Amino acid sequence: MGVEVNKDLCTGCKNSSEPVCVKYCPGDLLMIDDEGKAAIRSMEDCWDCMVCVKLCPHKALETKLPYQLADYKARLVPEIYRSKIIWKTEDIEGQCEVFELQTKTEDSA
Amino acid sequence: MGISETKIESIETDLLIIGGGTSGCLAAVKAREKAPDLDVLILEKAHIERSGCLAAGMNAINAYINPGETPESFVEYVRKDALGLIREDLVLSMAQRLNEVVQDVESWGLPIKKDEDGNYVSRGRWNIKINGEALKPIIASRVKEAGVNVLNRVVVTNYLMSEDNEVIGAIGFGVRDGKCYVVRAGATIIATGGTAGLYKPNNDGSAHHKIWYSPFNTGGGYAMGIRAGAEMTSFEMRFIALRIKDIVAPTGTLALGFGATQVNSLGERFMQDKFADMGAEGAPTPIRVYGPTREVKEGRGPVFMDTTHLTDEEVKELKASYLNMYPDLILYWAANNFDPGKEPIEIEGTEPYLVGGHAQAGYWINTRRETTLKGLYAAGDVAGGAPYKFVSGCWAEGVIAAENAVEYIKNKQESKSEQSDLTKKLWDEYNRIYAPLEREKGVKPREMEERLQKVMDEYAGGVSRYYEMNERELKLALKNIKRLQEQIEFLKADNLHELMNCHEVVDRIDVAEVLVNHLLYRRETRWPAYQTRTDYPGRDDQEWLKFVNSRREQDGVKMLEKSYEKLVK
Ligand SMILES: Cc1cc2nc3c(=O)[nH]c(=O)nc-3n(C[C@H](O)[C@H](O)[C@H](O)COP(=O)(O)OP(=O)(O)OC[C@H]3O[C@@H](n4cnc5c(N)ncnc54)[C@H](O)[C@@H]3O)c2cc1C
Ligand code: SF4
Numbered sequence: 261m262g263v264e265v266n267k268d269l270c271t272g273c274k275n276s277s278e279p280v281c282v283k284y285c286p287g288d289l290l291m292i293d294d295e296g297k298a299a300i301r302s303m304e305d306c307w308d309c310m311v312c313v314k315l316c317p318h319k320a321l322e323t324k325l326p327y328q329l330a331d332y333k334a335r336l337v338p339e340i341y342r343s344k345i346i347w348k349t350e351d352i353e354g355q356c357e358v359f360e361l362q363t364k365t366e367d368s369a
Numbered sequence: 370m371g372i373s374e375t376k377i378e379s380i381e382t383d384l385l386i387i388g389g390g391t392s393g394c395l396a397a398v399k400a401r402e403k404a405p406d407l408d409v410l411i412l413e414k415a416h417i418e419r420s421g422c423l424a425a426g427m428n429a430i431n432a433y434i435n436p437g438e439t440p441e442s443f444v445e446y447v448r449k450d451a452l453g454l455i456r457e458d459l460v461l462s463m464a465q466r467l468n469e470v471v472q473d474v475e476s477w478g479l480p481i482k483k484d485e486d487g488n489y490v491s492r493g494r495w496n497i498k499i500n501g502e503a504l505k506p507i508i509a510s511r512v513k514e515a516g517v518n519v520l521n522r523v524v525v526t527n528y529l530m531s532e533d534n535e536v537i538g539a540i541g542f543g544v545r546d547g548k549c550y551v552v553r554a555g556a557t558i559i560a561t562g563g564t565a566g567l568y569k570p571n572n573d574g575s576a577h578h579k580i581w582y583s584p585f586n587t588g589g590g591y592a593m594g595i596r597a598g599a600e601m602t603s604f605e606m607r608f609i610a611l612r613i614k615d616i617v618a619p620t621g622t623l624a625l626g627f628g629a630t631q632v633n634s635l636g637e638r639f640m641q642d643k644f645a646d647m648g649a650e651g652a653p654t655p656i657r658v659y660g661p662t663r664e665v666k667e668g669r670g671p672v673f674m675d676t677t678h679l680t681d682e683e684v685k686e687l688k689a690s691y692l693n694m695y696p697d698l699i700l701y702w703a704a705n706n707f708d709p710g711k712e713p714i715e716i717e718g719t720e721p722y723l724v725g726g727h728a729q730a731g732y733w734i735n736t737r738r739e740t741t742l743k744g745l746y747a748a749g750d751v752a753g754g755a756p757y758k759f760v761s762g763c764w765a766e767g768v769i770a771a772e773n774a775v776e777y778i779k780n781k782q783e784s785k786s787e788q789s790d791l792t793k794k795l796w797d798e799y800n801r802i803y804a805p806l807e808r809e810k811g812v813k814p815r816e817m818e819e820r821l822q823k824v825m826d827e828y829a830g831g832v833s834r835y836y837e838m839n840e841r842e843l844k845l846a847l848k849n850i851k852r853l854q855e856q857i858e859f860l861k862a863d864n865l866h867e868l869m870n871c872h873e874v875v876d877r878i879d880v881a882e883v884l885v886n887h888l889l890y891r892r893e894t895r896w897p898a899y900q901t902r903t904d905y906p907g908r909d910d911q912e913w914l915k916f917v918n919s920r921r922e923q924d925g926v927k928m929l930e931k932s933y934e935k936l937v938k
């Protein structure tokens with residue numbers, strides 16, 4: 261289905277020339293709406309690649325799978341660091357799992 | 370906004386690369402390394418940091434010559450996997466460069482798993498495991514360091530041609546600024562990837578982009594070549610992927626990384642039972658899609674990959690592996706309370722795509738990766754004749770294309786005269802680009818896309834037809850595609866994003882026309898599922914061990930045949 265914008269957390273990244281979510285979406289699906297917040301043009305056109313979710317500095321975006329495929333309420337939340345990413349999942353019963361994965365070799369990061 | 374408000378931006382460069390995906394970026398870096406004084410420009414419709422197939426990351430490099438193997442043994446394997454027909458010269462020259470490009474990318478910062486002896490950890494015969502979540506950003510940084518010029522958010526729509534049919538650049542428009550970009554170049558590399566969105570997808574409506582291949586790779590590169598009269602090959606070898614049902618995530622990780630086997634609803638290991646002579650679970654890739662599709666068609670579905678032997682520890686490892694490449698699968702499992710250690714994973718075939726790096730649809734090229742249009746080179750999923758490229762083969766091709774394009778620029782005589790009617794041609798293209806913005810009423814790109822996908826699904830062997838087709842159906846497909854071509858003049862866009870969507874569907878219609886012509890022409894069934902002709906069910910090596918090629922001319926798509934040459938015993 262796409263990404264849900266938490267309008268309380270989204271700052272609109274007013275100080276940058278282009279917010280990272282808008283800048284990097286491979287499908288050009290994100291834009292800034294009239295209230296100065298991020299908005300997705302069409303939920304159904306999202307590939308669920310999670311690029312915008314990973315890169316938003318204020319964790320204002322969350323991937324929501326299309327309801328035709330997945331039950332409500334589970335979550336998958338990434339946190340990006342210099343050379344690693346931490347993923348937290350929460351299933352529909354509230355069970356959590358955490359994964360920490362290296363993304364770049366130390367000396368290159 | 371209207372035409373009058375748009376501006377033209379003219380640019381000159383030595384080497385133009387269209388598409389800043391994985392092969393385009395490698396080509397750009399290589400060109401700058403080989404010729405540091407060369408001006409290299411990438412035009413990318415998204416942003417090279419996260420564009421193309423690598424947006425979400427990768428968890429393996431699927432084409433690598435592991436210890437004990439050789440480029441020749443790779444060719445032998447790929448030939449068998451593609452049921453006897455490949456361009457061995459292309460596959461061999463690519464294979465010879467695989468390990469070198471992988472080491473290059475590793476040195477830029479890609480973490481590759483190693484064993485105690487310092488060897489890469491293999492995952493199957495030709496694969497190695499990586500932590501590739503940041504693979505595209507790592508490559509993009511290297512592009513910046515190498516001094517490549519990049520224009521992001523420019524959608525390229527056609528080539529610029531010289532008087533004697535040489536490609537001398539390209540034209541496109543900015544999705545952000547609305548400008549028309551006219552780029553003149555000494556040589557051009559096309560690297561726009563394959564085509565998704567030709568067929569009705571497995572999921573529709575709110576999930577229509579929940580597909581495996583990037584829905585934003587829409588066949589621009591193929592379509593530009595078709596319109597310019599480039600020779601194309603093997604479009605009839607479509608690519609259909611065997612994927613995890615609903616979420617359409619790759620299954621290679623399950624089979625190669627975690628020893629999962631296919632079972633039907635009766636618990637039968639049908640690949641072992643029915644395809645033992647072709648290699649059972651190791652049968653050629655098309656057969657591994659055909660097998661389960663047939664089980665479902667004949668009432669023994671659903672089909673699964675059995676992962677119930679996995680321990681909790683292994684399940685965790687499996688999930689980590691997917692987070693590096695297809696993270697939404699883990700959300701899908703969490704949302705549906707699914708534990709692959711307890712239940713087998715349901716699988717299905719995807720809708721057909723055209724992907725030259727998995728199957729072999731694409732530009733007809735020589736070993737220098739030169740297309741049949743002078744000055745134009747092709748690399749990656751858009752280049753034909755060499756299946757089994759995957760990410761590393763795309764890198765190798767990008768590098769080879771760059772080396773030869775650089776040579777071409779160096780040896781180039783005085784720049785050729787431009788077409789005398791170039792200005793008129795430019796204005797025609799300019800009008801073609803922006804016309805959908807001018808229309809008050811008409812057809813939205815999404816509507817036209819749905820129509821195309823329905824036609825292709827029903828008459829050209831889509832999911833709903835178990836990938837099967839016959840001559841009568843294909844002719845109906847062609848008739849419908851012709852009608853769609855006439856409807857293009859009604860396409861309407863309200864903004865620049867929709868203008869991009871308009872050109873995406875126009876490109877796919879041009880690609881579909883050529884695809885259906887190829888499917889009609891090959892009167893045998895060489896690659897079951899990828900290409901199943903119910904009216905010609907058998908494989909016929911006597912007559913058809915050859916390439917089907919095509920070139921679009923004034924009066925339609927002209928079909929050509931090219932012979933197969935065996936290089937490796
Ligand atoms: C989900 C997924 C997972 C995969 N996992 C693996 C894996 O783990 N290991 C592996 O070896 N292989 C994997 N592959 C295969 C591999 O990613 C592809 O074969 C490879 O990325 C193709 O490279 P490319 O450069 O041809 O295309 P891409 O990398 O997709 O690049 C094409 C680029 O062209 C741009 N573009 C398209 N049209 C235009 C236009 N008109 N104008 C300007 N720019 C344009 C696109 O935005 C994109 O940036 C995977 C593929 C997918 C889809
Ligand atoms: S990056 Fe995050 S905070 Fe910034 S505009 Fe996008 S969603 Fe809002």
Ligand code: SF4
Nearest residue numbers: 285306307309310312
């Ligand atoms: S998940 Fe990917 S495709 Fe969807 S909006 Fe975010 S960046 Fe774009």
